[in-house]
Amino acid sequence: MAQFASLTLQQTDAARPIIEAIIADNPGVRVLNMPGAVKLDCDGKLTVNRASVEQRIGRTWDPQEIHLVLISMAGNLDEDDDHFTIAWRH
Amino acid sequence: MSARKLGLKQRYALMTRGLDWETTYQPMEEVYPYDRFEGIKIRDWSEWEDPFRLTMDSYWKFQAEKERKLYAVLDSFAQSNGQTGISDPRYINAIKLFITGVSPLEYQAHRGFAFTGRHLRGVGPRVAAQMQSLDELRHAQTQIHTISHYNKFFNGMAEWPHMHDRVWYLSVPKSFFDDARTAGPFEFMIAIGFAFEYVLTNLLFVPFMSGAAYNGDLATVTFGFSAQSDESRHMTLGIEVIKFLLEQHPDNLPIVQKWVDKWFWRGHRVLGLVAMMMDYMLPKKVMSWKEAWEIYFTEAGGALFQDLARYGLRPPKYADVATAEAEHISHQNWCTFYQYTHAAAFHTWLPTAQEMDWLSEKYPNTFDKYYRPRYEMWAQMEKDGHRFYNMALPQLCTTCQIPMVYTEPGDPTTIAFRQSMYKNERYHFCSDGCKDIFDAEPEKFAQSWLPVHQIFQGNCGGATVPDVLDWYKLKVGEDNLDFGQSPDRKTWDEWQASKSRLAG
Numbered sequence: 001m002a003q004f005a006s007l008t009l010q011q012t013d014a015a016r017p018i019i020e021a022i023i024a025d026n027p028g029v030r031v032l033n034m035p036g037a038v039k040l041d042c043d044g045k046l047t048v049n050r051a052s053v054e055q056r057i058g059r060t061w062d063p064q065e066i067h068l069v070l071i072s073m074a075g076n077l078d079e080d081d082d083h084f085t086i087a088w089r090h
Numbered sequence: 091m092s093a094r095k096l097g098l099k100q101r102y103a104l105m106t107r108g109l110d111w112e113t114t115y116q117p118m119e120e121v122y123p124y125d126r127f128e129g130i131k132i133r134d135w136s137e138w139e140d141p142f143r144l145t146m147d148s149y150w151k152f153q154a155e156k157e158r159k160l161y162a163v164l165d166s167f168a169q170s171n172g173q174t175g176i177s178d179p180r181y182i183n184a185i186k187l188f189i190t191g192v193s194p195l196e197y198q199a200h201r202g203f204a205f206t207g208r209h210l211r212g213v214g215p216r217v218a219a220q221m222q223s224l225d226e227l228r229h230a231q232t233q234i235h236t237i238s239h240y241n242k243f244f245n246g247m248a249e250w251p252h253m254h255d256r257v258w259y260l261s262v263p264k265s266f267f268d269d270a271r272t273a274g275p276f277e278f279m280i281a282i283g284f285a286f287e288y289v290l291t292n293l294l295f296v297p298f299m300s301g302a303a304y305n306g307d308l309a310t311v312t313f314g315f316s317a318q319s320d321e322s323r324h325m326t327l328g329i330e331v332i333k334f335l336l337e338q339h340p341d342n343l344p345i346v347q348k349w350v351d352k353w354f355w356r357g358h359r360v361l362g363l364v365a366m367m368m369d370y371m372l373p374k375k376v377m378s379w380k381e382a383w384e385i386y387f388t389e390a391g392g393a394l395f396q397d398l399a400r401y402g403l404r405p406p407k408y409a410d411v412a413t414a415e416a417e418h419i420s421h422q423n424w425c426t427f428y429q430y431t432h433a434a435a436f437h438t439w440l441p442t443a444q445e446m447d448w449l450s451e452k453y454p455n456t457f458d459k460y461y462r463p464r465y466e467m468w469a470q471m472e473k474d475g476h477r478f479y480n481m482a483l484p485q486l487c488t489t490c491q492i493p494m495v496y497t498e499p500g501d502p503t504t505i506a507f508r509q510s511m512y513k514n515e516r517y518h519f520c521s522d523g524c525k526d527i528f529d530a531e532p533e534k535f536a537q538s539w540l541p542v543h544q545i546f547q548g549n550c551g552g553a554t555v556p557d558v559l560d561w562y563k564l565k566v567g568e569d570n571l572d573f574g575q576s577p578d579r580k581t582w583d584e585w586q587a588s589k590s591r592l593a594g
């Protein structure tokens with residue numbers, strides 16, 4: 001069975017640029033829209049890049065700010081200054 | 091030129107490690123008295139890796155921001171009388187079940203993580219458990235604050251802590267947490283950190299809260315997603331504990347497997363209440379329980395257990411039975427509450443024709459065959475003036491404490507009964523899963539506070555149904571019975587009438 005790395009974020013103004021950055025940077029990502037929330041699934045690995053989000057919001061962005069809009073996730077987490085990545089394979 | 095800023099990983103290591111010491115006035119064994127009796131072997135606590143590198147200063151900063159946002163929404167919801175804008179007043183009954191059945195668990199989680207945050211020897215998991223303890227207290231508080239607004243207008247919520255400790259169906263979630271909190275710290279971490287957070291809260295807080303959004307409940311969706319943003323950390327901690335224990339010593343595997351099996355099944359039984367909330371109590375539907383189970387257990391749980399297979403851990407025992415039950419459990423639970431509506435602190439109703447069509451579409455294998463005919467018969471009985479009430483006190487499963495209403499795997503018209511003898515007493519169970527759990531710890535479960543037994547023993551206010559309801563502080567004619575005749579319905583109809591007068 002496929003192992004999807006997955007992030008669920010709120011459908012809010014603060015989350016929208018993050019969602020856009022994920023869709024742009026993770027080819028093949030699947031998007032499930034629910035009222036109030038959006039679930040993003042990708043085979044094996046899913047990354048949120050700091051630079052991509054910053055480009056969209058026009059200010060500096062700390063990947064830990066994702067805590068403010070994060071609803072759920074599946075996969076092992078690697079958190080650093082430049083990215084927030086979840087993956088099943090090591 | 092200023093000094094180069096440290097990277098997150100370095101910063102995190104400096105802020106969280108090497109702050110501990112070996113005690114000298116007292117032996118470490120006395121300082122940490124609970125981390126050995128369960129048989130778990132830890133070779134080196136320093137091998138613990140935190141997946142989220144959240145230091146205390148960032149933690150306070152983010153949590154404060156979440157609280158500010160949440161309370162701004164709650165305030166404007168109250169100010170603009172948001173309660174009048176929900177999709178359908180029946181929806182409020184899901185909120186009643188939430189405050190009486192779920193919010194007290196948040197408080198139990200707070201207490202439980204405060205305990206493990208004191209009693210685990212490793213500094214990494216101890217800090218994570220302490221943060222989680224604070225999160226869970228926040229969840230209890232924000233839920234109480236949010237729902238207190240609805241309590242001003244609707245019945246069934248005012249006595250939630252009193253009810254949680256007494257009412258028959260609330261003993262199901264209560265006993266789940268009582269069981270976890272009376273276990274050792276490692277079992278607690280698997281029970282709550284893993285089974286509850288990873289398997290259960292996703293199903294409760296993601297599709298159900300999305301349903302709250304869809305039904306116009308801005309207040310609940312906001313506390314729900316605010317809480318769930320902490321749950322990502324919680325479920326990650328739960329998985330990290332499993333991985334850590336399995337990496338530390340091969341002898342830990344059978345113990346961990348036993349806990350995974352036990353708590354998966356216990357969680358599955360508690361989830362039956364959420365299944366019913368999703369399929370029956372959300373007037374506007376987001377997805378069926380079965381669909382949610384596929385996404386959050388079959389898919390997300392499947393990926394996880396594939397990952398954990400390298401440690402020798404297999405998926406929980408009876409996962410296949412639970413998946414098959416996803417076709418039935420919401421229907422069997424709602425049918426039970428319909429029959430016992432006089433003893434419930436929320437209102438019940440028969441699904442409308444459109445709702446039944448939705449259920450047929452979502453449950454093509456089961457709904458029309460087993461459940462629609464039952465609802466149609468009850469609708470006919472209501473029409474004839476003989477609304478069906480089940481006045482018999484049901485036999486309860488000793489483990490999950492749910493009335494014995496579930497059916498045999500593969501045979502949905504036969505009730506499942508299992509039993510075990512222990513010290514010359516016979517104990518009854520709803521399933522093989524619940525029987526196995528009892529058989530592994532009969533000395534613990536023989537002490538269960540079973541609501542029906544307690545009524546028969548004279549410990550619940552008296553021998554008649556009104557005596558017991560009085561003892562529950564359940565107001566007959568206000569909190570219980572069908573929605574159609576309820577004072578809640580009357581309140582709602584008055585709001586609608588005044589709206590249409592204004593629209594004129």
Ligand SMILES: [Fe+2]
Pocket residue numbers: 196199225226229317
């Ligand atoms: Fe919580």
Ligand SMILES: [Fe+2]
Pocket residue numbers: 199226287291320321324
């Ligand atoms: Fe939690």
Ligand SMILES: [Zn+2]
Pocket residue numbers: 359487488489490491492519520521524
């Ligand atoms: Zn049971």
